[in-house]
Amino acid sequence: MMRILLALLAIAVLGGCAATQKPQAPSVAVLPPQEEPLLNPYPETDEFLQCVPFARTVSGVEIYGDAWTWWGQAEGRYARGKAPKVGAVLALRKTGRLRLGHVAVVVAQIDERRLLVSHANWGGDSRTRGKIHTRQPVMDVSPANDWSQLRFMNTQGSFGSVYPAHGFIYPAQSVATLTR
Template identity: 55%
Template sequence: MFVTASRRFGLILALFAAPLPAAASILDYVGQCVPFARAASGVQIYGDAWTWWDQAEGRYPRGHAPRIGAVVAFARSDKLRLGHVAVVSRIVEKRVLMLTHANWSREDGRRGFVEQDVTLFDVSPDNDWSQVRVWYKGVTGLGGSTYAVHGFIYGPKGASTPQLSARQPDYVGSLIDAYAQ
């Protein structure tokens, strides 16, 4: 069957214009941290993760105290060339919280997957969440790196997705990750 160039172009456009099937859960998302954090928190900021802190100024409240549903804005570094953003899913205690994020640990050698309720440990000298260690699947515990954090961006009240945290998160495991190093 002969298909003209214009007909072929029309078929290709139709394929790209078709809506993508919706994921059953935000936890099924595979991709970068930024679109995940935006969808999970309600904070509508675009661009590389390292730019979120400055972009939030004047648009969203910011601070240094964790809140459920807040975005943790990691600073740019040699290890995080584009920064990183994650969403607070549980507060365990003063220096330990759980976060849900995408594109951190490797799964079957690939990145992009969502991890729910992983440990974030405040290791800053002043207990101000400016330096943290993050749970990493590859070592099944806190990774060996310390990361600088700008702080927390607080999204619209009630905008974060209820799927951020599991029904029975492992609080004890999170405390062990943090303090039994």
């Protein structure tokens, strides 16, 4: 009798090993794919580059004229705002140092006060002026956290002067599309 009980117990244990198990859910969260705006490439060149044609080509925002005029020209044509988004054009105000203003394209947002931009003709000397600068860190230093006062990392790796900004011009959607 004991042999039969041991045999039945062995069959039950071995049968449990052979049973199929339900597949378990992955332990890592699987995020749905997110659409990121595709930035247009800028052709390689040895020519001296300006920020306006670079930003226009890369972002697709079809505005012409000096950088300081972009914010006003965008009104009614493109959505504008104070929140950075990848693909948006960051428009800086005209100052004594930036007599024509400046525009750059947001390529990544690091956190709520830091982002990366790509732009042309930014720098303090002949080695950096007229060239493309990619993924350059920018920091919001405005008291209201509204991206109205910015510092750009310079080629020495520190953050330089404070520059006043209008805000961000958002490509690809018209104002009419955004207000529906």
